[in-house]
Amino acid sequence: MKNKSLVNMPCPVARSLEHVGEWWNILILREALLGVSRFDDFQNHLGIATSTLAKRLNALVESGLLARRQYCEKPPRDEYVITKKGLDFRPVLLTLMQWGNTYYADGEPMIQLVDTQTNQAVDLMLVDRNTQVEIDPQRHQSQPGPAADDMIKARFEASSASAAMPQQGPVDQYLKT
């Protein structure tokens, strides 16, 4: 199913999904972050149809997450390398990996992030660089930013008035589920 365009939604999450929301895009980025750069390697690792892979790689180049580079002149052959923007997407993949390992690993993880200096598995924690305090839904909340329009402001006023934040009140009992 093709979704309607999310580019015009004011939310940064929605806008990001427009560019990386496709499953294949995320798995291709995962491969690129592991060092894969050649078409055949992407294809072998992902088991993806040639036409789909070509389309997805083009989209990721257009979005600036990958860059195309010729590695062979005769015959002409391109490879796809991660850009700064693509590398900056790594925290999303890492938090997704940690969540997957918590809930879908069936015991021990098959793949994990390792500190190569200590050889210990990493336990990811999200902190605020300004205060070094761990992110906590009670303390750190989404709010309208400087560029928020009236719709966003109204939206957040309504939700704070309804006091329906997931960490409050009767919802707590469900957090054990």
Place this chain on the structure above:
Amino acid sequence: MKNKSLVNMPCPVARSLEHVGEWWNILILREALLGVSRFDDFQNHLGIATSTLAKRLNALVESGLLARRQYCEKPPRDEYVITKKGLDFRPVLLTLMQWGNTYYADGEPMIQLVDTQTNQAVDLMLVDRNTQVEIDPQRHQSQPGPAADDMIKARFEASSASAAMPQQGPVDQYLKT
């Protein structure tokens, strides 16, 4: 386009995408984490078709990210509240929001994470809880975990042998892109 099932892929990222990879799922989770719980509110905020929303909410309940709760007996009405598993997905959404604000905000962000104790915008940083060191692609790398099968091990041996990690060698020039 319906992708093939990712559940049987050994990678935790792929398995997670099976459950949350749909754009709508992620936007519904975003709403639920903001405190939205009622069908009509999800629908108004997202502009999503009734049948699609019903299907997506059911899928998220089945996956255990939301829980269904009756809030009215006559007429019977359910609401959808975030579970512990859904709340644990929050770091993925927050890193996605930060990435979106960096690359798709057109200047100042419309929505941002704020430290309610200081009223300052949060600058997210991913650290290893064990060492308190910031995650760095050079130092913290994905490796086969305890449950890795031979395919995964071979895969990672091949990629470390090819020395094609994105942070090394000629790819660096593309990181400025």
